[in-house]
Amino acid sequence: MYAKGQTMTKQEGTREELPTPPKKPGRFMIVDDETMILNVWRQALGREGHNVVVFDNGLDALDYLQTESIDVAILDHMMPKLTGLELLKQIKSHWPDIEVIMMTGYASIETALEAMKTGAHDYLQKPFEQIQAAVHTAEKALERKQLIDRNKELEQRLEFTEHYQGMIGTSPKMKEVFNIIEQVAKFDATCMVYGETGTGKERVAKAIHNKSERSQAPFVAIVFNSIPENLLESTLFGYRKGAFTGANRDQIGLIESAHGGTLFIDEVGDMPLSVQVKLLRVLQEGEVQRVGDMKATKVDIRVVTATHKNMEKEVREGRFREDLYFRLNLIEMELPPLRERIEDVPLLAHHFLRINAEKYRKEVHRIDPEVIAVLQAYHWPGNVRQLEHTIARALIFETSDTLRIQSISKEVAQNTSELPAVQQTNYLTQLPFRDAKQRIVQQFERQYLQQLLVDNEDNISQAARVAEMDRANFRRLLKKHDLLPSARV
Known part of the structure; x- marks a missing residue:
């Protein structure tokens, strides 16, 4: 009898080759x-290094769970006192994170469907043809449980870790950025922040401002593309009453409004040459002259700029003044693209889930581990901004309390193969073997079909012949990957 919950751990000695175990032992x-089934399981899982506790009835198992924790429960369907299905419902009601596998010698489709609907991870039929296959199923459930635990750990880290000035990241590259901000914020030197679109350049500028002695004064941002060219001068430098038609009162410009604080110029490489001359005077003389004014006004500002362009190239090709470039580029910083700090994706994803769930009033509190794996495998051309939009969009379409893979846009979910091979491997090892293999096959199919259509100019019949496939089956495969020529944009 095993009513008290006997346990067994790894045994020494030689053994036949078995499935590769997860990264750390589990609690089964x-x-x-x-009795024979209990012995078979504890020996097979024990050989793999797992901790195993066994019971011959469901009531004793429930008593055990009141004080102890486990990762995976493997339950027989037909038992006295409490059936396996009743025990499954109790476990999922009180300990929903436990993965459950049902087993029975009386298999039926109805029984299997009911168990899966109630929350079982998988279903096994007794007697087992190969215990190794049953162990593999059990370890797959354990892998999922460990992924979920890692997911929850990330949520807790996000909840209890203070963000650095609104920026999230624990990668070495972001720690280096935070360190540079701490150093340069102490001084009034100009700073130019380089980075691709969507990397968070304005957040860095705000962090520099907030960490400086100017933090209580204004932070004023200028985006040249958002200001009509005929209004640029008056908007930036201000104007006097009567300076032009419609100037009915004196108006200070954006530069003057930053007096005592920080002026942030986004995409400084887009600044017209006519404005560059006047900004150079502001930096050299510390004064600004409004349109229509005969005298200048003193201003005390720190200037932080940002760009995604190669500014040295802009200077060489005459689109940006060299003297202004050197004035603005006393200190330069480079923000890494998201694909170069992929380890920050889980924290960022949970952060965006939280703020957007509150914004859209959605009761979605978790992210499925497969979603995290896919997000870490994507190349993110739009960087952090694109990740935020991806999470927000998925949240709107999600109907459960967990963000699942089917809610993620196809652009992200089906284009993970563009990452370098090393990152592909890191992503795939976060998944169970069968899921990883399936994703590789899907990626291969999609890439193969895409290239085949290109080579055959979208001629389905010709492409099917080249692939040596029946046309109907080939068309069905195209439809599966949303690659039918008439359906593509």
Whole structure:
């Protein structure tokens, strides 16, 4: 009898080759009224290094769970006192994170569907043809549980870790950025922040401002593309009453409004040459002259700029003044694209889930581990901004309390193969073997079909012949990957 919950751990000695175990041992609970089945499971899982506790009835198993924790429960369907299905419902009601596998010698489609609907991870039929296959199923459930635990750990880290000035990241590259901000914020030197679109250049500028002695004064941002060219001068430098038609009162410009604080110029490489001359005077003389004014006004500002362009190239090709470039580029910083700090994706994803769930009033509190794996495998051309939009969009379409892969846009979910091979491997090893293999096959199919259509100018019949496939089956495969020529944009 095993009513008290006997345990077994790894045994020494030689053994036949078995499936590769997960990265760390798991805690399994086996509940079955057959002593032989209990022995088979505890020996097979014990050889793999797992901790195993066994019970011959469901009531004792429930008592055990009141004080102890497990990762995976493997339950027999037909048992006295409490059936496996009843025990499954109790476990999922009180300990929903436990993965459950049902087993029975009386298999039926109805029983299997009911168990899966209630929350079972998988279903096994007794007697087992190969215990190794049953162990593989159990370890797959364990892998999922460990992924979920890692997911929850990330959520807790996000909840209890203070963000650095609104920026999230624990990667070495972001730690280096935070360190540079701490150093340069102490001084009034100009700073130019380089980075691709969507990397968070304005957040860096605000962090520099907030960490400086100017933090209580204004932070004023200028985006040249958002200001009509005929209004640029008056908007930036201000004007006097009567300076032009419609100037009915004196108006200070954006530069003057930053007096005592920080002026942030986004995409400084887009600044017209006519404005560059006047900004140079502001930096050299510390004064600004409004349109229509005969005298200048003193201003005390720190200037931080940002760009995604190669400014040295802009200077060489005459689109940006060299003297102004050197004035603005006393200190330069480079923000890494998201694809170069992919380890920050889980924290960022949970952060965006939280703020958008509150914004859209959605009761979605978790992210499925497969989603995290896919997000870490994508190349993110739009960087952090694109990740935020991806999470927000998925949240709107999600109907459960967990963000699942089917809610992620196809652009992201189906284009993970563009990452370098090393990052592909890192992403795939976060998934169970069968899921990883399936994703590789899907990626291969999609790439193969895409190239085949290109080579055959979207001629489905010709492409099917080249692939040596029946046309109907080939068309069905195209439809599966949304690659039918008439359906593509």
